Amino acid sequence: MIRQCFIIFGCLAVGELIVWLTGITIPSSIIGMLLLTALLQTKVIKLEWVKGMSDFLISNLGFFFVPPGVALMLYFDIIKAELLPIVVATVVSTIIVLIVTGWTYQIMKRHGDNRE
Amino acid sequence: MEIIENNIVPVLSKVEVLLAVTFGIYYAARQFQKWTGWVVLNPILVTIALLILLLKVTGVSYETYQEGGRYIEFWLKPAIVALGVPLYQHLGQIRRQFLPIFLSQLVGCIVGVLSVVIIAKLMGASEEIIISLAPKSVTTPIAMEVCKSTGGIPSLTAAIVVCVGLFGAVFGFKVLEVWHVKNPYSQGLSMGTASHAVGTSRAMEKGETFGAYASLGLIINGVLTAILTPLILQILL
Numbered sequence: 001m002i003r004q005c006f007i008i009f010g011c012l013a014v015g016e017l018i019v020w021l022t023g024i025t026i027p028s029s030i031i032g033m034l035l036l037t038a039l040l041q042t043k044v045i046k047l048e049w050v051k052g053m054s055d056f057l058i059s060n061l062g063f064f065f066v067p068p069g070v071a072l073m074l075y076f077d078i079i080k081a082e083l084l085p086i087v088v089a090t091v092v093s094t095i096i097v098l099i100v101t102g103w104t105y106q107i108m109k110r111h112g113d114n115r116e
Numbered sequence: 117m118e119i120i121e122n123n124i125v126p127v128l129s130k131v132e133v134l135l136a137v138t139f140g141i142y143y144a145a146r147q148f149q150k151w152t153g154w155v156v157l158n159p160i161l162v163t164i165a166l167l168i169l170l171l172k173v174t175g176v177s178y179e180t181y182q183e184g185g186r187y188i189e190f191w192l193k194p195a196i197v198a199l200g201v202p203l204y205q206h207l208g209q210i211r212r213q214f215l216p217i218f219l220s221q222l223v224g225c226i227v228g229v230l231s232v233v234i235i236a237k238l239m240g241a242s243e244e245i246i247i248s249l250a251p252k253s254v255t256t257p258i259a260m261e262v263c264k265s266t267g268g269i270p271s272l273t274a275a276i277v278v279c280v281g282l283f284g285a286v287f288g289f290k291v292l293e294v295w296h297v298k299n300p301y302s303q304g305l306s307m308g309t310a311s312h313a314v315g316t317s318r319a320m321e322k323g324e325t326f327g328a329y330a331s332l333g334l335i336i337n338g339v340l341t342a343i344l345t346p347l348i349l350q351i352l353l
Contacts, residue, residue, distance in 0.1 A: 009196045015197075023253055027342070030342070032193075032196070033196055033198075037204045050198070058199060058320065060195070068189055068256055070168055073119070074271065078272065082240075082241050082242065089233075093228060101333065102302040102305065103297065105306075113265035
């Protein structure tokens, strides 16, 4: 458990350090995640050293969004004032992203498979 | 009303009580969804709605709630790091289809930022709102960083990001079915690209493969959005 926490928070800490040193706009958590992938890939750390902790965190990922979601109550006024553009833009755009991403992948995949 | 003010508010304002209430509501919401089987009753959505209602009724402020809430929100960053594990496990597969994955992410990212900005602009949204909406498809920590660096309202972005995630989690698979995106890999990718970690957690429920591809979408689109959003905003605004 301690080793698992050390690996996860160690990656996050290195991410923070890189952000602090370089002023890069990529979040520390993403850098930490890529670092964890690299450490696993290069066999510096073994999968079973992090598996328990990572499974626990990933399966509860949605729950960690509850407090930032509650922050919505602070913006009821701003949102109410521009409700229509906000709702239409986000909903339509989200639907477009879903379809366009899926289609691009499917078309590319079919194209690639035919060539093989 | 006085009874509430004098008795409930001081108790509810304690960190331990706030945490217990949050866990309790989420647990109940999850059980209720299992029991009814309704996707619309997403436990995250239900918990957020009930908590806001509870805070509004009792008059407890968001700042007070956050005294407890931050202990939950804190785990968001380590959880994003943990996504490195499924990413590692699918690295071989990703390498074999690098082009389809990368291109679909690039298209998804650009179309996502462009469409939300253009629609909001056409409908007359203020610049501050448009900027806050631009990184809506990616996970909170990334979206907030992007919003900060482009001059929006980061916490408004955070709230909208959660809404987008919930929309994707609830309606995403339905939309994909209707528009003939049937392949599990592309469904997973789309869910992660359009609705980040909340969509990914929904995809994980559907199966390991869906989940792995969703986390891929979440990751790659997250990085691309962090890099491209400032550029796109510069051109459009």
